[in-house]
Amino acid sequence: MTENVRDAGYDDLLDAIEAGEGFYLRCANGHGSLPPRRACPHCGTQALEQEPLPESGEIETYTVVHVATPEFAEDTPYVTAVVNFGPVRLTGQVRGIDPEDVSTGLVVGVGVEQTATMGERLLIFRPR
Amino acid sequence: MTTVRVAGVGLTPFGVQPERTARDLFAEAGLAAIADSGVDRDDIEALLYGNFMGELAEHQGHQGPLMAEAVGLDVPATRFEAACASSGVALRQAVKNIRNGEADVLLVGGAERMNNLGTAGATEALAIAADDLYEVRAGMTFPGAYALMARAYFDEFGGTREDLAAIAVKNHDNALPNEYAQFRKTITVEQALSAPMIASPLGLFDACPITDGASAAVLVSEDYAKRHDIEATVAVTGTGQGGDKMALQDRGDLATSPAADKAAKQAYEDAGIGPKDVDVAEVHDCFTIAEVLAIESLGFFERGEGITAARDGKTTRSGSLPVNLSGGLKAKGHPVGATGTAQLVEMTKLLRGDHARSDAIPGASVGVCHNAGGTVGSAVVHVLEVVA
Ligand SMILES: [Zn+2]
Numbered sequence: 001m002t003e004n005v006r007d008a009g010y011d012d013l014l015d016a017i018e019a020g021e022g023f024y025l026r027c028a029n030g031h032g033s034l035p036p037r038r039a040c041p042h043c044g045t046q047a048l049e050q051e052p053l054p055e056s057g058e059i060e061t062y063t064v065v066h067v068a069t070p071e072f073a074e075d076t077p078y079v080t081a082v083v084n085f086g087p088v089r090l091t092g093q094v095r096g097i098d099p100e101d102v103s104t105g106l107v108v109g110v111g112v113e114q115t116a117t118m119g120e121r122l123l124i125f126r127p128r
Numbered sequence: 129m130t131t132v133r134v135a136g137v138g139l140t141p142f143g144v145q146p147e148r149t150a151r152d153l154f155a156e157a158g159l160a161a162i163a164d165s166g167v168d169r170d171d172i173e174a175l176l177y178g179n180f181m182g183e184l185a186e187h188q189g190h191q192g193p194l195m196a197e198a199v200g201l202d203v204p205a206t207r208f209e210a211a212c213a214s215s216g217v218a219l220r221q222a223v224k225n226i227r228n229g230e231a232d233v234l235l236v237g238g239a240e241r242m243n244n245l246g247t248a249g250a251t252e253a254l255a256i257a258a259d260d261l262y263e264v265r266a267g268m269t270f271p272g273a274y275a276l277m278a279r280a281y282f283d284e285f286g287g288t289r290e291d292l293a294a295i296a297v298k299n300h301d302n303a304l305p306n307e308y309a310q311f312r313k314t315i316t317v318e319q320a321l322s323a324p325m326i327a328s329p330l331g332l333f334d335a336c337p338i339t340d341g342a343s344a345a346v347l348v349s350e351d352y353a354k355r356h357d358i359e360a361t362v363a364v365t366g367t368g369q370g371g372d373k374m375a376l377q378d379r380g381d382l383a384t385s386p387a388a389d390k391a392a393k394q395a396y397e398d399a400g401i402g403p404k405d406v407d408v409a410e411v412h413d414c415f416t417i418a419e420v421l422a423i424e425s426l427g428f429f430e431r432g433e434g435i436t437a438a439r440d441g442k443t444t445r446s447g448s449l450p451v452n453l454s455g456g457l458k459a460k461g462h463p464v465g466a467t468g469t470a471q472l473v474e475m476t477k478l479l480r481g482d483h484a485r486s487d488a489i490p491g492a493s494v495g496v497c498h499n500a501g502g503t504v505g506s507a508v509v510h511v512l513e514v515v516a
Contacts, residue, residue, distance in 0.1 A: 010261045033378070034262065041373060061283070061382055063275035064328040065267060069252040072267040080272050080327075082377050089377035091266045104283055115267070122266055 009036025014121055018112040022053035024088040032087030056128055057085035059106045064099045074117040083108055083125055092123030131350040131515060132226045133360035136165025137473040138237075142341040142461030143310040146243035150179065150186060151198040153342035154239040157466075158199035161235065161473075165346035166358055171233045172346070175205035176222045178215025178238030179465035181253040182207075185241045201235070209465075211257035212414060214238055215343065216468025216499030216508035220367045222347050223510075232352040237344030238470075240463035250338045254464070257502040259375035271335055271415065273376060273503045275327035278417040280382035282329070285432030289329055292416035293320035294439035296333045296458055299413060302445065303455025305484035310337050310461030334416040339461030343470035362476045366399025366511030368392060374505050385504035388425035392498070392509045396427075399511035403427030406511075407492035408478060409449065410471040412500040413456040419443075422498045423451060426509070445488040453478060453485035468499040468508060475512050 013035050016022055024032045027040035028047040039046050062081035065072070072078065079094040079102050090110060094102055108125035115122055138160025140153050154177070162169055175196045182188045192205035208218040215238030222236040242250045254270040263273070281287060297317055303309035320333035353360050370390030373379050380386070396402055403426060411426070413419035420434040428449055429437055437443045443451035454460045454474035457467060475495040477483035493514040500507050 007261060041378060061276045061280040063272050063279060063330075064325070065269060065272045065275075066324070066328075067247075067251065067271065067326045068267060068269060069255050069264075070248045071252070073248070075267060078267055080266055080268050080276070082276055082382065091263055091268060091375065091377045093267055104279070120265065 014112050014123070017110055017123070022110060023050045024053050025049065026051045026087060034088055051087070053110070054085045056107050056109050057083040057090070059094070059102065059104050059108060060084045060089065061104060062094065062102050071118050071120070072115060075115055081125060083110070090123055092125050094125045096126040129227050130229070132223050132364045133348050133350060133353050134345055134362045134364065134472065134476045135167055135348045135353065135358050135360045136161045136163070136346040137476050138164055138344045139308045139470060139473050140342045141308050142339050142463060144243045145340045148241065148340060150182060150188070150191065150239040150241045150342070151194055153241065153340060154195045154237060154344070155198040157239070157342035157344040158195070158235060158237055161237065161344035161346050162199065167233055167346050167348065169201065172201055172203060172235050173231045174203050174234055175201060176208060176218040176234060176236045177205060178208050178218040178468060180209060180211055180214050180240060181242065181464065184253040185245055195239070199235070210506040211501035212412065212462070212464040213468055213499045213501030213506045213508050214465040217369065217506070219469055219472060219510065220369055220508055223364050223367045226347055226349050232349040234347050235344060236347060236469055237342065238466040238468060239342035240465040241340050242338045242463060243340050247338065262375050262377060269327060271330055272327040274415040274417055275330045276376055277382055277421070277503065278329055281417060281420065281435070284383040285435065287435035289321060290317060291435045291439050292334055293317040295413065295416040295419050296320050298438045298444050299452050299456040299458040302453050302485060303459035306455050306460060307484070309455045309459055310339055311455070311459040330415055330417070336414045336457040336462040339463040341461060341463035341466050343466045343473050345469055345472050345476070361514055361516050362479045362512055363515045364510055365513045366395040366401070368394025368398060368509045370394070370507045372505050376503055384431065385421040385425050385500065385507065387504050388422060388498060388500060388507035388509065391507040392426045395509040395511050399513065401494060401511060405494050406449065406496050407494050408453060408489045409451045409496045409498065410454060410475050411451055411456070411498040412467070413452055413458045414462055416458065418500065419451065419456065421504065422500070426496060426498055445485070450488055453483070453488055471497040471499060472510065479512060479514050
């Protein structure tokens with residue numbers, strides 16, 4: 001990761017989620033995607049609008065990671081999940097529940113917290 | 129359009145050899161391929177070379193010219209990168225260049241040095257085949273990504289860890305006589321199931337090892353082979369490539385690999401064959417679940433039926449369609465940038481009849497190689513046929 005340089009779009013989204021104002025991008029044809037985008041990845045249209053991210057989503061698939069990269073060495077074991085929010089999916093870590101109790105279909109909300117190893121921001125999901 | 133023939137192939141042993149530089153590895157494979165081909169080295173017109181993590185592994189970019197130099201060639205050389213499909217896309221480009229008449233003799237191959245990074249370093253280097261912003265920063269690893277697909281597959285179609293273990297057992301068994309393979313020992317389903325978890329539901333024995341190695345092949349045009357009396361009975365008759373969204377979260381479905389569907393369809397149409405015509409396949413089994421996705425994308429099995437193919441003996445040596453007779457990435461090893469052309473090497477030998485496992489497929493004339501990049505954001509499929 002590049003030090004001290006923001007990633008436009010991505011860091012804006014994390015800021016917004018931290019402020020409780022998460023959003024996604026919707027194209028003129030109704031496809032959802034995540035920033036930064038200049039074109040819809042599904043149809044190529046360049047008319048993209050910010051829409052509020054739904055309050056909660058459902059875990060679509062997940063894994064308990066035991067062998068991590070050095071940046072996450074002290075975070076293990078952790079749960080990485082793909083969560084379906086309807087118009088978009090988000091990938092992040094599930095916290096606030098024993099990893100053994102995580103299941104597909106579990107309803108979660110999204111937030112921003114720090115990794116244990118490096119103190120970097122990341123998307124997290126907590127049951128709600 | 130000319131037929132593209134495989135004149136010669138070469139491999140290094142695959143395994144843990146952290147002290148060997150990629151240039152040394154590729155020199156061994158490249159020189160072996162040239163020697164096997166019978167081609168005058170001065171006739172080689174270019175090198176098309178695959179490598180993924182050279183910058184991270186040995187602080188080396190711009191590997192094309194370096195690798196041409198390593199095999200003693202003064203020719204244009206270009207590196208292709210598509211994660212674990214890097215040499216697969218190099219191969220596809222070489223086939224196209226010979227077909228369109230731009231070249232008659234090309235050296236294609238790949239190399240990867242990984243073990244000098246250690247397990248943590250290699251895990252980190254592999255992870256960058258995923259989307260940095262939305263996957264890597266969430267702690268997604270390469271095994272973790274395939275674990276997400278495995279869970280999605282189980283949820284959609286069913287399947288168990290025992291089914292996956294049968295794939296690992298099969299591929300280890302296939303590798304036994306392969307002198308180039310990293311693992312040449314059998315394992316049991318029980319051992320696979322009791323191995324430590326890497327990323328649930330995938331354990332240590334569901335994963336390919338970290339491998340150093342290189343592979344290469346000399347491809348020639350039909351006309352060149354005839355003019356120079358080159359014996360090359362195997363031809364690349366079909367090529368296809370498909371793409372998909374980079375991040376899993378942006379895919380339509382997490383339990384299938386549409387990029388491979390597209391690559392397979394294109395390669396079959398190109399060769400004028402269908403999945404039923406295929407006698408043998410080498411597929412990208414970086415994780416056991418990857419073999420399942422591959423054999424379904426290739427049309428050998430319906431969706432949801434690939435998971436039990438190994439357990440039921442359909443893809444074993446004595447089955448109707450042997451898959452990964454080389455041992456696959458799982459047991460032969462996966463030096464990522466070298467894997468695509470390593471599959472070409474293994475399949476060529478299988479069809480020529482000089483592979484340690486050729487006995488399993490007497491009279492086989494059609495083989496397919498399937499090479500995937502990342503979480504199948506890239507896929508390349510090639511059809512090989514005995515043309516005599
Ligand atoms: Zn759209």
